[in-house]
Amino acid sequence: MSAAPPLVMSSGRAGRALLGLLALAVVVFLVFPVFVIIPISFSGSSFLTFPPESLSLQWYEKFLSRADWLEATWLSLWVAALVTVLATVLGTAAAFGVVRGRFPGQKLVVAFLLSPLIVPGIIVAIAVYFFYARLGIVGSPVAIAVAHTALAVPFVVVNVSAVLHGFDTRLEQAAQNLGAGTWTTFRLVTFPLIRPGVFAGGLFAFITSFDELIVALFITAPGHVTLPARMWESMRNEIDPTIAAVSTLEIVLSVALFFVAGRLQARAAERGA
Amino acid sequence: MTEPTPGPLGAPLGAAVQFDQVSKRYGDALAVDRVDIDVAAGEFLTLLGASGSGKTTTLMMLAGFQMPSSGEIRVGGRQITHVAPAARNVGMVFQSYALFPHMTVAENIAFPLRMRKATAAAKGEAVARVLSIVGLEGLGGRYPRQLSGGQQQRVALARAIVFEPPVLLMDEPLGALDKHLRAHLQTEIKRIQARLGLTVLYVTHDQEEALTMSDRICIMRDGRILQTDSPETLYDRPADTYVAGFFGESNIVAARAEGDGRALFGPTPVPLPRAVRAGEAVECAIRPERISLAPAGAPAFGEALAVPATVTASTFVGDYRRYELALPDGTALSVRHPLRETQAGFAPGEAVTASWAPGAMRFFVDGRAVA
Numbered sequence: 018m019s020a021a022p023p024l025v026m027s028s029g030r031a032g033r034a035l036l037g038l039l040a041l042a043v044v045v046f047l048v049f050p051v052f053v054i055i056p057i058s059f060s061g062s063s064f065l066t067f068p069p070e071s072l073s074l075q076w077y078e079k080f081l082s083r084a085d086w087l088e089a090t091w092l093s094l095w096v097a098a099l100v101t102v103l104a105t106v107l108g109t110a111a112a113f114g115v116v117r118g119r120f121p122g123q124k125l126v127v128a129f130l131l132s133p134l135i136v137p138g139i140i141v142a143i144a145v146y147f148f149y150a151r152l153g154i155v156g157s158p159v160a161i162a163v164a165h166t167a168l169a170v171p172f173v174v175v176n177v178s179a180v181l182h183g184f185d186t187r188l189e190q191a192a193q194n195l196g197a198g199t200w201t202t203f204r205l206v207t208f209p210l211i212r213p214g215v216f217a218g219g220l221f222a223f224i225t226s227f228d229e230l231i232v233a234l235f236i237t238a239p240g241h242v243t244l245p246a247r248m249w250e251s252m253r254n255e256i257d258p259t260i261a262a263v264s265t266l267e268i269v270l271s272v273a274l275f276f277v278a279g280r281l282q283a284r285a286a287e288r289g290a
Numbered sequence: 291m292t293e294p295t296p297g298p299l300g301a302p303l304g305a306a307v308q309f310d311q312v313s314k315r316y317g318d319a320l321a322v323d324r325v326d327i328d329v330a331a332g333e334f335l336t337l338l339g340a341s342g343s344g345k346t347t348t349l350m351m352l353a354g355f356q357m358p359s360s361g362e363i364r365v366g367g368r369q370i371t372h373v374a375p376a377a378r379n380v381g382m383v384f385q386s387y388a389l390f391p392h393m394t395v396a397e398n399i400a401f402p403l404r405m406r407k408a409t410a411a412a413k414g415e416a417v418a419r420v421l422s423i424v425g426l427e428g429l430g431g432r433y434p435r436q437l438s439g440g441q442q443q444r445v446a447l448a449r450a451i452v453f454e455p456p457v458l459l460m461d462e463p464l465g466a467l468d469k470h471l472r473a474h475l476q477t478e479i480k481r482i483q484a485r486l487g488l489t490v491l492y493v494t495h496d497q498e499e500a501l502t503m504s505d506r507i508c509i510m511r512d513g514r515i516l517q518t519d520s521p522e523t524l525y526d527r528p529a530d531t532y533v534a535g536f537f538g539e540s541n542i543v544a545a546r547a548e549g550d551g552r553a554l555f556g557p558t559p560v561p562l563p564r565a566v567r568a569g570e571a572v573e574c575a576i577r578p579e580r581i582s583l584a585p586a587g588a589p590a591f592g593e594a595l596a597v598p599a600t601v602t603a604s605t606f607v608g609d610y611r612r613y614e615l616a617l618p619d620g621t622a623l624s625v626r627h628p629l630r631e632t633q634a635g636f637a638p639g640e641a642v643t644a645s646w647a648p649g650a651m652r653f654f655v656d657g658r659a660v661a
Contacts, residue, residue: 188388192401
């Protein structure tokens, strides 16, 4: 490999040390909240104090014994799972359309598909609320999933488009030439090769929904809220370390998901070109 | 139903292919213009042309990835013009090989058999057989990216012939390989084609490749076929100056036909074919390797035309020496002079006699050959 021009040129060790320090500062800034949350979740006291004076699992116990927390967790998981399926299927289909298709207004369609990334969440939330209120479906889990799907689709479109752009369509021609019909070609050749992008998109979709607060605040029914909305309530009403325990569990889940995704991607890369 | 016995890959596979007035139109542009091609069963036919000549489009129409705007395509007498690619049963080797990167070599080769619902035993047997035909025994478990370019090319070939298609299409299959490997695989492909009796349609822009591999070559330009003939005929009797320029070099001198049925090639009158009328502009061509050189004043042989000339440059090219000559009137002439031990070369400035048989010359009027 030809060396890229080094960022810090002649100042040598001092410059490199400074760069390292800066990098460390950025990392600390990004990760510090996580390191505060985790110890607090094991706190033995009943207030949000840092560092905790004693250790216990009481807040995990409280989380697992409280029906409202568990219900919110199940609702969030259920909604996120539905969003993952819907957004992955719709987003993948849309990506095929905008990457492979040639039709008038294509750029406009792409912009429209990606618009949830740009439109402020509060505006989407208000719009969805009034729309759902008219239909009388505020609070329905499926309705929440549909609203979240709209927010999650762009992540799938972006990820799948990226792998489709790099996809050699001659592989599909080869499959057809060798006797595979359209669906068989997709199943045996196209999908296995774009799977990393589809899975990455699906993962983003899951996290988008699981993490979504603003829309959820507007369209969940009181008492039947998603986990982020329940955490929001808890912050306003209770302020006890249960929320730290929930946060820690969420962090663990997110890290685990990314780990799984990374493994899948590495395996795909290993088998692929 | 198919016959039970003749061992797979045992009987000759090839079927005849016909293009009947096939055109392909993109908007206003004609990519392929009323093409007629007749390929005999077991024949190796090359479509040769520059990029944009329509050769790849022609191949893609046979594979089914492009639909002809008009005309008919038949394989073994069967109309396939509008048959889906998957149902055409023609093998194809892509320029990029198009091996499935997520499948092993064996899985790649077994793919067409899997599509045809072959049993596991039949698949294993056929894969092993074609692997040995292409000389890749024991590599079935590798992934394509673990193979060299030449090996990938062989896998692509194996995958294209394993289901015993009556026609094999090859789209610049050796384009990505280095010169040495290319020469080797050319021989290899010819050997396999001959052994299996395959009908091959081969697309290339490499004249030498076309000359060495083909039974016949079809020269395409701007979507049209200029000439379809054996390599020898194309080289010796090109239909026009474009085809003549495609293979090898020519010394071409523009002249005007005189009343006596001759034209002046530089200072020398050369006899013209009878079809050239007096006063017509005619291009007289002679290939550099058809010209002999002798020291000035040496006697000419029989009917040979002898032209006095001066050597202006001499280049050693290995198995021959290339001379640039100037005729007395300044006309430049290139000569390819084979090297023999007993013959000393000529030095620039030396006076020589260039001679050639009148029959070696070709004449073109308005770019078309006249005989």
